[in-house]
Amino acid sequence: MCVPTLVDGDAVIADSFAILMYLEEKYPQRALLPQDCQKRAINYQAANIVSANIQPLQNLAVLKYIHEKVGPNETTLWVQSHITKGFEALEKLLKDYAGKYATGDEVYMADLFLAPQIHAAIKRFEVDMNQFPTLLRVFEAYQELPAFQDAMPEKQPDATC
Template sequence: MANASVAEEEGNKLTLYSYWRSSCSFRVRIALNLKGLKYDLKPVNLLKEEQSSPEFLQLNPIGCVPVLVDGHAVIYDSFAIILYLEDKYPHNPLLPRDIHKRAINFQAASVVSSTIQPLQNLGLLNYIGEKVGPDEKLPWAQSVIRRGFRALEMLLKDHTGRYATGDEVFLADVFLAPQLYSAFKRFNIQMNEFPILSRLHETYNEIPAFQEALPENQPDAVH
């Protein structure tokens, strides 16, 4: 996180409720880091079902992370949080001015947040394990991720530069990085089918704002 924080200068204290392995929390941590916003991190252990406690449900009735508290504002859902940060703290913008490139960023973020992540999250995989069988959890997650990655390869093929939509880090990168991390680290996806995404994954590993947000670098990480 950057030393100077615009949030602190404006008198606000940001608090992020997060779980170290949550890809949704991961993407918000990246956005906060890219914007140089300091924040207090409040771990919520999903395995211990702390997200279902009455206190947490007062913050987020859906019972999931992340949740951002900014002064009197309480925002949940990672997409909403990141767009809130973009509007309130417009320095180091996460969206390009070009409307076509902006649309590509929204599309890429939506593929991750709507088409992939909800279908491979902990709750659904546990449900599949109980109702179908534990051996079906990984094949299901892999099929969902591959389908989304094929769409992303097609979407980005004419737009990539150093990053997903050119030579600057934007919203698409913030959403792609955690999903690619999960594909490599958790779901054993063979990435030779996805050369663009493989290259982006390597590039993200070189960015300090991304490195600081990595799950294993969080205070609640279990190694």
């Protein structure tokens, strides 16, 4: 399995959610979650929709299985279907909370899950984002942030998956 891993001294943390929670607790001065309980819950929901309901269904192992068992022409349709379902849920969830970013005008945890997922949807799986105006708008805002630009997969020297 190929998951992101953070090495921080003696700590080795794998999995995006665990890494972000570790960083949230270790560096509270750079909060990844808002103080407002409702917005905090929305961030958890958005992160969970991506991490549990969209991203696992587009992993290379799943795509290989679909390719072999169903057919090579089905993998993109499979992924597009699951991304679309997840994005429909995210669009509904975030439409009343989004500001410049997913849950307001500050970058929080939801944004850290959304940015790479939307990037993959557009670049790898050719999902039409016009049906998701809130997600498209926040993604365009992410594109302007140097930290998000630096985090793009193609800029990572060790990206192998």
